[in-house]
Amino acid sequence: MSLTDAPRIVTARTDHDDSFTIERFLATGGYDGLKKALSMTPEAVCAEVDAASLLGRGGAGFPAGRKWSMLRKSDVAYLVINGDESEPATFKDHLLIERDPHQLVEGVVIASYALQVNQAFIFLRGEFALGLERVQAAVNDAYQHGALGANIFGSGFSLDIVVHPGAGAYICGEETALLESLEGKRGFPRIKPPFFPAAIGLYGEPTVVNNVETVSNLPWIISNGGAAFAALGGGRSTGTRLFALSGHVKNPGVFEIEMVKHTFRDLIYSPTLGGGVPGGREVKAIIPGGVSAPWFYPEHLDLPLGQDEVADAGSMLGSGSIVVMDSSTCMVRAAWRITRFFSRESCGQCTPCREGSGWLERVLYRLENGNGRMEDLDLLLDLCDNIAPGLTWPPQQTTICVLGPSIPSSIHSAISRFRDEFLLHIKEGACPYG
Amino acid sequence: MSYLTPDRRQRAEKTVALYPQARSALIPLCHIAQEQDGYLTQEAMVEVAALVGVTPAEVRGTATFYDMLHTEPVGSYLVGVCTNIACLLAGGDDLLAHAEAKLDVRAGGTTADGTFTLEETECLADCDVAPCVQVNHRFVRTTTPEALDALFAELRAGGRSDEIPTHGNLIRVQRTEGLKADAEVVAAERSVARAAQAARQNQESPK
Numbered sequence: 001m002s003l004t005d006a007p008r009i010v011t012a013r014t015d016h017d018d019s020f021t022i023e024r025f026l027a028t029g030g031y032d033g034l035k036k037a038l039s040m041t042p043e044a045v046c047a048e049v050d051a052a053s054l055l056g057r058g059g060a061g062f063p064a065g066r067k068w069s070m071l072r073k074s075d076v077a078y079l080v081i082n083g084d085e086s087e088p089a090t091f092k093d094h095l096l097i098e099r100d101p102h103q104l105v106e107g108v109v110i111a112s113y114a115l116q117v118n119q120a121f122i123f124l125r126g127e128f129a130l131g132l133e134r135v136q137a138a139v140n141d142a143y144q145h146g147a148l149g150a151n152i153f154g155s156g157f158s159l160d161i162v163v164h165p166g167a168g169a170y171i172c173g174e175e176t177a178l179l180e181s182l183e184g185k186r187g188f189p190r191i192k193p194p195f196f197p198a199a200i201g202l203y204g205e206p207t208v209v210n211n212v213e214t215v216s217n218l219p220w221i222i223s224n225g226g227a228a229f230a231a232l233g234g235g236r237s238t239g240t241r242l243f244a245l246s247g248h249v250k251n252p253g254v255f256e257i258e259m260v261k262h263t264f265r266d267l268i269y270s271p272t273l274g275g276g277v278p279g280g281r282e283v284k285a286i287i288p289g290g291v292s293a294p295w296f297y298p299e300h301l302d303l304p305l306g307q308d309e310v311a312d313a314g315s316m317l318g319s320g321s322i323v324v325m326d327s328s329t330c331m332v333r334a335a336w337r338i339t340r341f342f343s344r345e346s347c348g349q350c351t352p353c354r355e356g357s358g359w360l361e362r363v364l365y366r367l368e369n370g371n372g373r374m375e376d377l378d379l380l381l382d383l384c385d386n387i388a389p390g391l392t393w394p395p396q397q398t399t400i401c402v403l404g405p406s407i408p409s410s411i412h413s414a415i416s417r418f419r420d421e422f423l424l425h426i427k428e429g430a431c432p433y434g
Numbered sequence: 435m436s437y438l439t440p441d442r443r444q445r446a447e448k449t450v451a452l453y454p455q456a457r458s459a460l461i462p463l464c465h466i467a468q469e470q471d472g473y474l475t476q477e478a479m480v481e482v483a484a485l486v487g488v489t490p491a492e493v494r495g496t497a498t499f500y501d502m503l504h505t506e507p508v509g510s511y512l513v514g515v516c517t518n519i520a521c522l523l524a525g526g527d528d529l530l531a532h533a534e535a536k537l538d539v540r541a542g543g544t545t546a547d548g549t550f551t552l553e554e555t556e557c558l559a560d561c562d563v564a565p566c567v568q569v570n571h572r573f574v575r576t577t578t579p580e581a582l583d584a585l586f587a588e589l590r591a592g593g594r595s596d597e598i599p600t601h602g603n604l605i606r607v608q609r610t611e612g613l614k615a616d617a618e619v620v621a622a623e624r625s626v627a628r629a630a631q632a633a634r635q636n637q638e639s640p641k
Contacts, residue, residue: 041631041634042627042631043631075624085559086556086557086559088518088520088556089518089519089520089557089561090557090559091560091561091562093559094560116627118620125559126461126465126500126502127502127514127559127568128571129570129571130572130573132603132604132607136607136608136609139611140608140610143614144611148611149612149613149614149615150615150620151623156623156626156627157623157627158613158615158620158623160612160613162452164458164462165462165603165604165607166461166500166502167464167465167502167503168500168502169501170556181461182458183455183457183458184457184458184486184488184496185457185460186495187499187500203454203455244562246520246523246561247520247524247561248523252520252561252562253562291519323519323520325523329523334519334523337518337519337522338519341519341556345556347499
């Protein structure tokens with residue numbers, strides 16, 4: 001398995017110990033993309049991003065250019081950056097936030113110029129204490145260098161960026177919950193429609209919400225052209241992407257690789273990437289795109305890492321986080337822990353999600369601890385069916401946001417594939433994995 | 435008389451001024467208030483409420499939604515051990531059990547001397563160094579029981595106070611610069627840009 005020699009677009013600096021400093025940033029092409037963007041018309045900047053076919057990197061994979069084009073014309077509009085990275089096993093924005101905050105700020109200014117908004121917010125997970133410090137320092141530096149504030153680089157364009165700390169709630173990664181939180185409220189997702197904050201967003205004004213990795217791509221796209229970005233990858237999945245690999249691999253980490261050109265097997269086994277499964281054990285299951293995604297199995301190892309390729313196989317690439325579970329993993333325990341996460345993080349607005357997640361968690365807990373009953377398997381699936389009717393993928397929705405329909409993924413996957421393991425727990429009255 | 439110390443009060447007022455609507459500063463202000471006592475006291479919530487123009491009940495109602503905002507006292511060092519999926523696969527449960535035994539508290543509890551509060555956390559987004567441990571929301575990268583014991587001892591002895599301040603995740607976040615144009619200048623700029631854009635306009639405007 002050979003890796004393509006695609007450039008590292010968003011992690012070009014991260015190997016340097018001082019990658020987060022303004023000195024390193026300026027010495028390595030910092031603000032070049034921004035200066036070029038400011039010499040173009042805003043429409044031309046949007047056109048480059050369209051040409052790049054940049055898909056949003058937050059999880060849903062919506063084309064960034066199309067999202068921008070939906071921004072309702074208004075005297076006041078906002079750009080909000082979603083840096084609330086909380087999907088379990090996703091840690092790629094963490095890298096960009098701590099290791100290259102200036103690139104993020106540059107991307108925010110480019111996006112703001114393209115959208116002609118004068119106020120942007122960078123919403124960061126509250127648990128990123130160091131990340132908050134570094135992004136705020138990068139914002140301070142950008143003001144000092146004239147890359148932010150009044151009349152940026154003499155362009156006649158002004159922008160203010162506020163770095164906003166979250167306070168610990170997974171649901172605030174959902175963009176309308178994030179906006180509620182940014183308005184100083186409980187993180188309750190908003191009722192749809194409107195489906196996009198581009199129509200009604202922060203303070204009721206049109207708002208674009210973009211992910212950290214999405215905007216971190218912009219300096220490179222403007223410097224090198226959208227066509228150069230689109231030449232990488234394949235199909236709808238252009239450019240490179242960060243994959244956060246964790247679980248049972250020898251070398252977990254965040255890897256930037258060209259989209260579509262590599263498979264799950266490449267990522268997990270390549271010596272320069274995951275390095276294989278420890279102890280020579282076999283892959284038992286893979287969570288391909290955050291815990292909201294249905295699981296994959298060894299037969300999916302040769303599937304390319306692309307948005308549509310993964311979707312066509314019945315799951316999603318989501319947030320680009322891939323968890324490997326090897327043959328030593330108890331699948332009942334894994335499903336229980338993921339379900340407990342959803343149960344804890346459900347915001348509580350919708351009955352199917354609030355009540356369903358807790359009920360599912362308790363049933364899974366008793367199964368894992370040897371107190372399960374034969375009828376529990378049907379009960380679990382019936383409960384899941386009440387949250388996401390039909391248990392299809394993509395799921396049907398009975399709730400305001402997609403947290404609810406994400407709950408059945410791991411349970412449905414585990415029972416469908418590892419039913420015997422559930423039965424063994426019931427028969428033996430204990431977890432066979434100890 | 436302000437309940438918040440003068441420097442915190444000043445930071446709080448500056449923070450409110452950053453936002454188009456004062457209420458947006460509610461959560462940042464809760465973080466600032468929490469640095470003072472480690473948790474949100476009744477007095478702090480009353481002051482935050484006045485600063486952002488809502489009732490104290492709204493501050494409490496909002497704060498209690500969020501895991502990081504505490505309305506009960508916590509220890510000087512908030513130790514979070516993750517047991518979510520990537521950490522589960524790396525033995526997060528065992529590390530948490532070890533921490534519970536070592537500190538003689540259950541997850542959620544505070545040691546008798548008020549030094550440590552132990553929490554079982556959800557994913558902290560540092561899954562390649564699993565199981566993930568944070569102290570006061572800083573990644574300490576102690577994945578073994580031995581390393582965790584050493585860290586506890588060091589913190590008890592007053593070590594690493596520079597690296598890990600007691601309480602608060604914003605304590606070192608200082609906004610030193612800001613927009614140096616008044617709103618009217620920005621509005622004028624905007625109308626110039628708007629006119630230029632309209633002149634170039636060839637596409638239909640969405641409704």
